[in-house]
Amino acid sequence: MLMQSILLALRSIARNKLRSLLTLLGVIIGVAAVIALLTIGGGAREHINAGMANMGSRLIFVFAGERPDPSAPVINEAKPLTSAHFNGLEKAIGSQAIVAAVATTSMRASFGARSVSAQVTGASENHFLQREWKLGRGRLFSPVEAESSASVCVIGSQVSKALFGQESALSARIRIGPAHCRVVGELSARGSSFSGQQDMQVYVPLGLFQTRLSGKSQIDEILINAPNQAAIEPLKAQITQEMRNLRRIGPGRNDDFQVEDMAEYIQQTNEFIGGITAFLSAIAAISLLVGGIGIMNIMLVSVTERTREIGIRMAIGARQRDILVQFLTEACVLSLLGGLTGIALGLAIAWGVTTLMGVHFAPGLADIAAITAISIAIGIVFGFFPALRGARLEPIEALRHE
Amino acid sequence: MDAESARTPLIAFEAVWRSYGAGDTQVHALAGASFDIARGSFVAVTGPSGSGKSTAMNILGALDVPTGGAYHFMGEDAGTFDKPRRADLRNRHIGFVFQGYNLLPRTTALENIELPLIYRGLPGRTRQELAEEALLQVGLEGRGHHTPNELSGGQQQRVAIARALVSEPTLLLADEPTGNLDTERSHEIMELLTALNREHGLTIVMVTHEPDIAAFAGRRIGFRDGRIAFDSATGDAASC
Numbered sequence: 001m002l003m004q005s006i007l008l009a010l011r012s013i014a015r016n017k018l019r020s021l022l023t024l025l026g027v028i029i030g031v032a033a034v035i036a037l038l039t040i041g042g043g044a045r046e047h048i049n050a051g052m053a054n055m056g057s058r059l060i061f062v063f064a065g066e067r068p069d070p071s072a073p074v075i076n077e078a079k080p081l082t083s084a085h086f087n088g089l090e091k092a093i094g095s096q097a098i099v100a101a102v103a104t105t106s107m108r109a110s111f112g113a114r115s116v117s118a119q120v121t122g123a124s125e126n127h128f129l130q131r132e133w134k135l136g137r138g139r140l141f142s143p144v145e146a147e148s149s150a151s152v153c154v155i156g157s158q159v160s161k162a163l164f165g166q167e168s169a170l171s172a173r174i175r176i177g178p179a180h181c182r183v184v185g186e187l188s189a190r191g192s193s194f195s196g197q198q199d200m201q202v203y204v205p206l207g208l209f210q211t212r213l214s215g216k217s218q219i220d221e222i223l224i225n226a227p228n229q230a231a232i233e234p235l236k237a238q239i240t241q242e243m244r245n246l247r248r249i250g251p252g253r254n255d256d257f258q259v260e261d262m263a264e265y266i267q268q269t270n271e272f273i274g275g276i277t278a279f280l281s282a283i284a285a286i287s288l289l290v291g292g293i294g295i296m297n298i299m300l301v302s303v304t305e306r307t308r309e310i311g312i313r314m315a316i317g318a319r320q321r322d323i324l325v326q327f328l329t330e331a332c333v334l335s336l337l338g339g340l341t342g343i344a345l346g347l348a349i350a351w352g353v354t355t356l357m358g359v360h361f362a363p364g365l366a367d368i369a370a371i372t373a374i375s376i377a378i379g380i381v382f383g384f385f386p387a388l389r390g391a392r393l394e395p396i397e398a399l400r401h402e
Numbered sequence: 403m404d405a406e407s408a409r410t411p412l413i414a415f416e417a418v419w420r421s422y423g424a425g426d427t428q429v430h431a432l433a434g435a436s437f438d439i440a441r442g443s444f445v446a447v448t449g450p451s452g453s454g455k456s457t458a459m460n461i462l463g464a465l466d467v468p469t470g471g472a473y474h475f476m477g478e479d480a481g482t483f484d485k486p487r488r489a490d491l492r493n494r495h496i497g498f499v500f501q502g503y504n505l506l507p508r509t510t511a512l513e514n515i516e517l518p519l520i521y522r523g524l525p526g527r528t529r530q531e532l533a534e535e536a537l538l539q540v541g542l543e544g545r546g547h548h549t550p551n552e553l554s555g556g557q558q559q560r561v562a563i564a565r566a567l568v569s570e571p572t573l574l575l576a577d578e579p580t581g582n583l584d585t586e587r588s589h590e591i592m593e594l595l596t597a598l599n600r601e602h603g604l605t606i607v608m609v610t611h612e613p614d615i616a617a618f619a620g621r622r623i624g625f626r627d628g629r630i631a632f633d634s635a636t637g638d639a640a641s642c
């Protein structure tokens with residue numbers, strides 16, 4: 001009986017192809033928009049998460065400045081971090097975790113006539129242990145070089161390409177701002193857009209950076225690599241306490257520095273992307289409502305057009321229920337067709353956009369299943385009233401209808 | 403069939419009223435019509451336009467219910483059945499043949515014939531076999547895959563008769579079945595109905611305006627103003 005109804009519905013839809021298509025535009029557009037947004041949002045989130053995890057998901061960051069407080073309009077000029085803080089933290093927790101310090105600035109790096117604007121980072125030697133760098137050629141700088149502020153550097157793949165083309169950069173002396181450094185290593189390309197900046201990096205020993213490049217003992221960030229997830233929170237508490245001591249912050253006063261971890265960043269980003277995706281999808285879903293009303297309209301037309309047919313069917317024994325099921329099925333098949341078309345369209349759009357953005361195209365099966373169910377539900381909800389109207393017809397009246 | 407049900411008439415109209423509207427504008431399409439019809443009869447219903455013939459047919463076919471009096475079908479008080487029960491009664495016991503054929507457009511003859519069996523919940527194979535058989539019975543073999551607009555009026559009416567027969571009804575109701583056909587085609591349809599009545603014992607009630615068509619039936623009931631004006635079975639009972 002249901003099979004019969006579905007066949008009947010398909011036949012009736014096929015008979016009115018153009019009309020059905022126009023009716024379904026609302027559903028198609030709504031579903032396509034929702035699916036495209038969810039898929040693109042999911043891809044972007046996954047991409048950003050992967051990028052962040054790549055930087056080390058167990059990293060804890062310490063930097064200067066109060067935690068932004070919306071109720072305090074003035075942001076106090078923060079006392080910068082210095083090597084003293086780095087050394088203090090190193091002494092306190094160095095046995096449990098790798099503590100590293102970095103300072104960064106933008107500078108021109110040049111070799112002969114070629115030059116490129118690079119991100120120059122002064123890093124303590126153990127910073128290399130925290131990040132999963134893939135060394136392309138050469139080596140990283142040694143503890144001795146780091147300790148003695150030797151004039152050596154490790155360069156990112158883009159910098160190498162800009163200065164040396166296809167040739168090896170190893171052992172060449174390049175100029176970085178006022179200093180000359182010998183290239184001891186080349187990092188391999190990271191490729192993806194999110195970590196693109198890493199390919200533009202030049203790493204030098206922190207001491208060299210402070211004495212020759214920036215001329216200040218200032219540090220931008222202290223990074224601590226927790227040994228495991230469970231250690232992150234206790235470590236953060238310990239770091240905060242240690243930093244308060246080092247910076248002599250009296251009881252009751254606010255921290256003038258922040259301690260954050262990667263998990264927090266990832267969570268914040270996810271919440272942000274999730275929020276935007278949900279908001280946009282909700283707007284797109286409004287067009288589903290419009291689509292549903294379109295289906296209701298066309299089903300009312302269909303029931304009116306086929307009043308006589310309903311009368312004939314009732315005369316030969318169709319119950320009200322049979323008529324109801326017939327038209328409900330037709331509405332559901334109609335909206336399901338719209339939903340499936342919309343899913344295909346939405347996935348095509350999402351595929352195009354994710355490919356352009358360079359992020360992973362990973363359609364959510366749960367999203368697709370949910371939107372398919374919603375399409376059927378739209379048919380049931382908006383098809384019910386017209387179907388009921390058909391089922392409630394008096395057989396004699398319906399038969400007399402011209 | 404036991405002795406009891408053999409004695410009960412298939413149809414018993416007991417002072418049936420069917421009124422439309424209310425107050426001054428009330429119309430009584432039927433105003434106390436009474437008659438019995440036994441199994442196996444072939445009855446022609448005649449009478450002037452507006453005398454209530456179609457109204458009576460609708461009640462006989464459980465498409466409508468009386469507003470007064472009682473309608474018994476196979477000994478049951480069918481006039482009080484609810485809608486699902488009436489639908490079931492139509493499906494199992496009644497076959498309709500209309501003046502305008504009332505076939506589903508853009509649907510083949512065989513599919514039209516199958517229709518009552520769908521609502522009986524029969525599987526596709528059985529439906530097809532029975533539909534082919536019915537098509538054969540009305541002499542339309544080979545036309546099963548034509549749609550109504552590819553068939554002549556007489557052929558369409560044969561398809562309609564096949565659709566009425568396929569569910570092996572107890573009662574065949576035909577409201578002016580030859581109204582749209584020429585004399586020759588009309589007589590062919592009448593021969594078909596007569597054969598069904600004689601050979602299969604099918605009870606037939608048929609409305610007609612034409613005396614030569616009415617002559618095919620074994621009994622004539624005349625309507626006037628919603629009442630029975632005469633009945634050939636009981637003599638000219640013009641008393642009411």
Ligand SMILES: Nc1ncnc2c1ncn2[C@@H]1O[C@H](COP(=O)(O)OP(=O)(O)OP(=O)(O)O)[C@@H](O)[C@H]1O
Binds near residue numbers: 429449456458
């Ligand atoms: N739905 C309705 N509402 C109001 N009056 C109706 C309705 N249906 C039928 N009638 C009236 O009931 C009376 C009987 O109608 P009916 O159709 O039974 O006549 P009939 O004998 O079949 O006539 P004809 O030979 O013209 O077909 C008519 O006066 C008609 O106007």
Ligand SMILES: [Mg+2]
Binds near residue numbers: 457577
């Ligand atoms: Mg009539």
